[in-house]
Amino acid sequence: MPNGPPRAVVLLSGGLDSATTLAIALRDGFACYALSFAYGQRQRVELAAAERVARALGVIEHRTAVIDLRTFGGSALTADIAVPKDRSESDMGHGIPITYVPARNTIFLSYALAWAEVLGAYDLFIGVNAVDYSGYPDCRPEYIAAFETLAGLATAAGAEQRGRFRLHAPLLHLGKADIIREGVALGVDYTLTHSCYDPVAELACGHCDACLLRRRGFDTARIPDPTHYASSSHEGKHP
Amino acid sequence: MPNGPPRAVVLLSGGLDSATTLAIALRDGFACYALSFAYGQRQRVELAAAERVARALGVIEHRTAVIDLRTFGGSALTADIAVPKDRSESDMGHGIPITYVPARNTIFLSYALAWAEVLGAYDLFIGVNAVDYSGYPDCRPEYIAAFETLAGLATAAGAEQRGRFRLHAPLLHLGKADIIREGVALGVDYTLTHSCYDPVAELACGHCDACLLRRRGFDTARIPDPTHYASSSHEGKHP
Numbered sequence: 001m002p003n004g005p006p007r008a009v010v011l012l013s014g015g016l017d018s019a020t021t022l023a024i025a026l027r028d029g030f031a032c033y034a035l036s037f038a039y040g041q042r043q044r045v046e047l048a049a050a051e052r053v054a055r056a057l058g059v060i061e062h063r064t065a066v067i068d069l070r071t072f073g074g075s076a077l078t079a080d081i082a083v084p085k086d087r088s089e090s091d092m093g094h095g096i097p098i099t100y101v102p103a104r105n106t107i108f109l110s111y112a113l114a115w116a117e118v119l120g121a122y123d124l125f126i127g128v129n130a131v132d133y134s135g136y137p138d139c140r141p142e143y144i145a146a147f148e149t150l151a152g153l154a155t156a157a158g159a160e161q162r163g164r165f166r167l168h169a170p171l172l173h174l175g176k177a178d179i180i181r182e183g184v185a186l187g188v189d190y191t192l193t194h195s196c197y198d199p200v201a202e203l204a205c206g207h208c209d210a211c212l213l214r215r216r217g218f219d220t221a222r223i224p225d226p227t228h229y230a231s232s233s234h235e236g237k238h239p
Numbered sequence: 240m241p242n243g244p245p246r247a248v249v250l251l252s253g254g255l256d257s258a259t260t261l262a263i264a265l266r267d268g269f270a271c272y273a274l275s276f277a278y279g280q281r282q283r284v285e286l287a288a289a290e291r292v293a294r295a296l297g298v299i300e301h302r303t304a305v306i307d308l309r310t311f312g313g314s315a316l317t318a319d320i321a322v323p324k325d326r327s328e329s330d331m332g333h334g335i336p337i338t339y340v341p342a343r344n345t346i347f348l349s350y351a352l353a354w355a356e357v358l359g360a361y362d363l364f365i366g367v368n369a370v371d372y373s374g375y376p377d378c379r380p381e382y383i384a385a386f387e388t389l390a391g392l393a394t395a396a397g398a399e400q401r402g403r404f405r406l407h408a409p410l411l412h413l414g415k416a417d418i419i420r421e422g423v424a425l426g427v428d429y430t431l432t433h434s435c436y437d438p439v440a441e442l443a444c445g446h447c448d449a450c451l452l453r454r455r456g457f458d459t460a461r462i463p464d465p466t467h468y469a470s471s472s473h474e475g476k477h478p
Contacts, residue, residue: 159376
């Protein structure tokens with residue numbers, strides 16, 4: 001066991017949710033190791049955001065694992081499928097979004113678990129939340145519980161009962177506005193983060209599901225949205 | 240749902256166990272999609288074996304996903320740590336081997352799950368067995384059960400109850416000799432497979448745990464070991 005504060009591996013996408021999750025892990029006293037993925041996604045600008053967030057919030061180490069989810073196809077985030085735009089909330093709330101990447105969180109958490117085992121860490125953090133789990137199967141509370149069980153069985157540390165793995169999902173029951181309030185209270189600078197599925201010249205499109213949820217979150221929280229959108233007409237619509 | 244026989248994703252390392260597992264999946268009537276990994280392992284000769292086995296047994300498709308487990312270090316199979324040689328059975332049976340790769344099966348199965356979801360497959364096959372699970376935490380029956388539970392929760396197909404994921408580990412309770420007998424009965428040509436952790440000019444070393452277990456398996460099954468070992472002196476010792 002390493003000395004000092006307990007270590008945690010935190011999945012960091014560069015988006016609003018994972019930045020807030022990292023701030024919570026730091027507040028809770030963990031020495032944080034941030035893990036990002038280059039997975040053939042179109043929004044490589046996310047990785048630059050992850051790097052900025054990791055540096056600003058202060059992690060021990062930030063690694064980016066290169067994996068290729070395109071091998072198996074099947075998502076607007078990794079293949080050449082159009083990202084849906086300007087969907088209503090009821091459309092977003094129904095069914096599994098086309099932007100769903102098969103088994104993505106399972107793959108990400110598996111890598112986090114591997115790193116945790118090497119680090120002697122027993123805590124993993126992931127920024128899934130109530131808004132996501134209406135659509136993504138691997139964002140549901142029962143999924144989080146099942147992965148935590150698996151982690152204890154999958155690892156040498158778990159098998160030898162040297163520690164108990166915990167998968168923390170501190171945003172699980174929060175809506176976007178609650179997350180933003182929490183992050184602002186913890187000093188997260190959301191201008192460093194990036195949520196958009198379909199950026200235009202590194203600026204958020206303002207129309208994809210991620211942009212719409214983010215904008216509504218700031219509106220609901222009554223906090224000015226610091227995001228720079230590609231289309232200024234939308235900044236007028238959502239002041 | 241695709242028409243025709245049910246599809247299965249079979250993890251195929253090129254070793255004796257996974258070749259036998261593939262033969263069992265084929266016998267059971269599955270249309271098999273074989274999945275291998277290039278994970279920075281020293282024994283790249285394994286991948287050539289996987290390709291030979293996939294072709295000989297007849298899969299629909301064989302893919303090799305490139306992943307880099309060295310990112311996190313921590314195993315003789317991926318880092319520059321000496322592979323232990325000529326260990327006694329009691330040494331092998333105690334503790335977690337240095338050749339253990341953190342969270343390896345979890346990562347492999349996560350990729351298999353992603354491919355299964357894209358294929359519309361609900362069946363995954365992995366060749367873990369009783370000999371392995373004395374040492375590797377992610378080869379135990381309770382681990383297999385936990386991953387099967389996770390798979391159902393992790394995926395769109397599972398969440399929408401279009402099908403029930405099954406993780407098959409048909410060798411789970413078999414020793415090496417039983418596996419060899421089963422494979423021979425199913426017509427597996429074991430000269431195509433490769434088990435050695437530390438090959439010498441593409442030949443099995445004859446001394447690492449994998450070689451020792453394989454040799455003893457053939458001895459116990461009273462089946463001639465068709466493996467070509469680098470050191471002929473050992474073929475004399477284990478005729």
